[in-house]
Amino acid sequence: xxxxxxxxxxxxxxxxxxxxxxxxxxxxxxxxxxxxxxxxxxxxxxxxxxxxxxxxxxxxxxxxxxxxxxxxxxxxxxxxxxxxxxxxxxxxxxxxxxxxxxxxxxxxxxx
Numbered sequence: 001x002x003x004x005x006x007x008x009x010x011x012x013x014x015x016x017x018x019x020x021x022x023x024x025x026x027x028x029x030x031x032x033x034x035x036x037x038x039x040x041x042x043x044x045x046x047x048x049x050x051x052x053x054x055x056x057x058x059x060x061x062x063x064x065x066x067x068x069x070x071x072x073x074x075x076x077x078x079x080x081x082x083x084x085x086x087x088x089x090x091x092x093x094x095x096x097x098x099x100x101x102x103x104x105x106x107x108x109x110x111x
Contacts, residue, residue, distance in 0.1 A: 033069035051088055054078040063090070 039047070054061045055078040064073040079097070080089035087099050 034066075034071060036066050037071075051078050051081070055081060060093070 050061055053059070054076075058077060058079075060075050060077045062073055063076050064071055066072075074092060076090035076092055076098075078088055079091050081087070082089065082099075089097065089099050091097055
């Protein structure tokens with residue numbers, strides 16, 4: 001199909017729309033970022049207890065964690081605790097293993 005120059009000139013603004021959407025998406029992403037929450041000792045202890053209960057009962061729990069400026073939530077089952085590195089080893093509903101180290105940074109070491 002041959003387009004005349006006038007027809008191509010009419011289509012140029014439409015071609016720019018995906019780039020505009022990408023730019024708008026980035027602006028919205030930046031606006032939705034939050035600062036890292038500061039947990040009290042009681043909150044840290046409650047989180048630690050919930051993680052230990054999930055480990056012992058092998059039950060899935062909803063875990064909300066901070067990553068790169070966002071609060072993310074996911075249902076996970078705790079399958080292990082690395083005391084030396086203060087890391088929690090989890091699996092999601094699809095049995096993908098992950099170790100969200102950022103999840104417990106600042107918590108007291110597990111006893």
